[in-house]
Structures are given as C-alpha cells and as structure tokens.
Amino acid sequence: MTVPSDVTGNSELTATHVLEFPGGYTRTTGPVIGRFLTELRDGRIVGVRTADQRTLVPPLEYDPHTGDAVTEEFVQVGPAGTVAEWVWVDSPRRNHPLDRPFAWATIKLDGADTALVHVVDAENPKAMRAGLRVRPRWRAERVGQITDIECFVPDVTKIVSPVRAEYTLKPGRALTRFLEGVRDGVFLAGHCATCDKVYVPYRLACPGCGSLIEEERQVADTGTITTFAINNLPDPRAPQVPFVSAYILLDGADTPMIALVGDVPAHEVRQGMRVRAVWVPESERTLAMSNIKWFAPTGEPDAELEN
Numbered sequence: 001m002t003v004p005s006d007v008t009g010n011s012e013l014t015a016t017h018v019l020e021f022p023g024g025y026t027r028t029t030g031p032v033i034g035r036f037l038t039e040l041r042d043g044r045i046v047g048v049r050t051a052d053q054r055t056l057v058p059p060l061e062y063d064p065h066t067g068d069a070v071t072e073e074f075v076q077v078g079p080a081g082t083v084a085e086w087v088w089v090d091s092p093r094r095n096h097p098l099d100r101p102f103a104w105a106t107i108k109l110d111g112a113d114t115a116l117v118h119v120v121d122a123e124n125p126k127a128m129r130a131g132l133r134v135r136p137r138w139r140a141e142r143v144g145q146i147t148d149i150e151c152f153v154p155d156v157t158k159i160v161s162p163v164r165a166e167y168t169l170k171p172g173r174a175l176t177r178f179l180e181g182v183r184d185g186v187f188l189a190g191h192c193a194t195c196d197k198v199y200v201p202y203r204l205a206c207p208g209c210g211s212l213i214e215e216e217r218q219v220a221d222t223g224t225i226t227t228f229a230i231n232n233l234p235d236p237r238a239p240q241v242p243f244v245s246a247y248i249l250l251d252g253a254d255t256p257m258i259a260l261v262g263d264v265p266a267h268e269v270r271q272g273m274r275v276r277a278v279w280v281p282e283s284e285r286t287l288a289m290s291n292i293k294w295f296a297p298t299g300e301p302d303a304e305l306e307n
C-alpha cells in the first residue's frame with residue numbers, strides 16, 4: 001500500500017512515500033527452503049544434494065548450474081566454515097543485524113560446495129581474512145529464519161594466559177665448590193695442567209683444551225679491572241644508581257670474573273684500577289655470590305693492562 005506521509009507546499013509540490021507491509025508479508029517457503037529453515041530452528045544447518053552430488057547451502061530448488069531440480073537428499077553441513085570473501089561495515093545501519101561494526105562475508109561451511117552470505121562478528125577488519133575459520137552463534141530463541149544464526153564468530157585461536165615461572169637453579173659441582181670458597185672468603189680457581197691456565201670461577205673441565213681440571217687453586221681476592229660498565233638502571237644486587245659492573249682479573253687468575261665495583265664514584269672507575277673484594281660479614285654469608293659485597297679500590301697504582 002502507498003501512503004503519502006509528508007507533503008510540503010510552496011510552488012514545487014513534493015511528497016515522500018513509504019512502502020511497507022506493517023504486519024509482515026507471509027509467503028510459503030516450498031519444501032526445500034522450508035526444510036532448511038526448520039533445521040535452523042532446531043540448531044542445524046543443512047544443504048541439499050544436486051543430481052551431480054554437489055551440496056548447495058543454502059539449499060535451492062533448482063541447481064543454478066544445470067537448471068535441473070535438486071534431489072531430495074539433505075545433508076547436514078558445518079556448522080563451522082571458512083570465510084571466502086568479506087566486506088567490512090564500519091557504521092552499521094539501523095536495520096543491520098549487529099549494532100557494532102561487523103563484516104558481511106561469504107562463508108563456505110564444511111561439507112558445502114557453495115557459500116552462504118552471513119555476518120561475521122569480528123573485533124576489527126584486521127581480524128578478517130579469506131580462509132578465516134568461523135562458526136555460528138545461535139540465538140537462544142529460534143523461529144526458523146536465517147537470523148536464527150545471530151552471526152558467525154571467528155574460531156578461538158589464541159588466549160591470554162598469565163605466565164609465571166618459578167625454578168630452582170642447582171649449581172653444578174664446580175660452581176658449588178666455588179661458592180663454598182666464597183662463603184669462606186676465598187676465591188677457588190681450577191688449574192689446567194695441559195694449558196697451565198688458571199680459571200676463575202673454578203671449573204671441572206678446561207674451556208681451552210677440554211682436559212679434566214684436577215688441581216684446585218686458591219687465588220687472591222685482589223685484582224685489576226679489565227673492562228667495566230656504568231649502569232644507570234636500578235638493579236636489586238647493586239647498592240645505588242649509577243653503579244659499576246666490571247670484569248676483574250684476580251691476581252693469579254688467567255680469566256676475569258664479573259663483579260660490582262663500589263666505594264668509589266662511578267666516573268672514577270677506570271681500566272687497570274686495582275681492587276680488592278669487600279666481603280659481607282661472616283655471619284651473613286650463604287652459599288651465594290652475594291657474599292661479595294663488591295670490589296673496592298685498593299689505592300695502589302694502576303696496573304699495566306698488558307700484564
């Protein structure tokens with residue numbers, strides 16, 4: 001029916017007409033579409049087989065390729081499927097199925113040979129792509145309409161899970177031996193008889209030749225800074241910011257060990273500076289490197305680095 005709803009005067013006469021069927025337009029579905037909608041109401045999606053054994057979803061009464069009538073065989077498909085093509089709707093209109101941005105997509109349900117057009121409720125267009133796996137979100141109350149499927153939603157492919165790892169490190173025999181020394185206020189090194197090199201911390205095999213190290217040696221707690229770094233980020237092990245960490249070649253050792261340098265302004269630390277370990281009080285010591293508070297300058301003249 002045609003209803004003139006608005007007439008404006010003036011010299012040019014215009015009128016807006018609205019065509020609608022306020023009560024809805026009832027028509028029969030026919031056996032094929034009827035079966036499809038009935039299955040939807042029951043939460044299933046079916047297609048119909050063509051004479052050449054393809055599955056049309058949604059079902060049609062006639063094969064669009066051949067024009068032949070389809071068979072009477074219905075097969076359940078999906079409910080999951082794969083997006084073939086899609087278009088993003090940024091500003092949904094009043095009569096659109098969702099009130100937030102969504103995608104119209106052609107979706108080929110598993111087992112179907114044709115694609116059906118429906119809505120994909122994706123977070124944003126970046127979440128859309130051809131090949132995206134989706135499955136239907138059914139309405140709780142279904143009446144036998146294509147909108148019984150509220151929309152399709154992407155499969156869950158990732159989760160956000162809290163990560164926390166707690167682990168206990170077990171020092172090997174060599175490190176345990178070294179830490180026992182540190183607890184007693186001495187540095188234990190390993191001497192390789194083959195290379196005649198002294199390694200600190202103590203180790204069981206020579207990194208140079210692979211020989212078993214059989215001789216344990218105590219080296220001095222004095223040494224020379226070979227390289228150092230000034231750190232401006234707080235570190236729980238460091239006394240203050242900035243702090244200095246350095247490679248220190250202990251007297252009698254051939255390899256440097258890494259440690260903190262303290263009791264000296266960071267900008268005064270230099271290569272060749274002579275230092276001595278400052279130990280925490282014996283009563284506070286454990287089997288840990290923290291027994292060494294840091295290395296502090298001895299006041300001796302700087303060492304020649306070549307030596």
Ligand SMILES: [Zn+2]
Pocket residue numbers: 192193194195196197206207208209210211
């Ligand atoms: Zn060796």
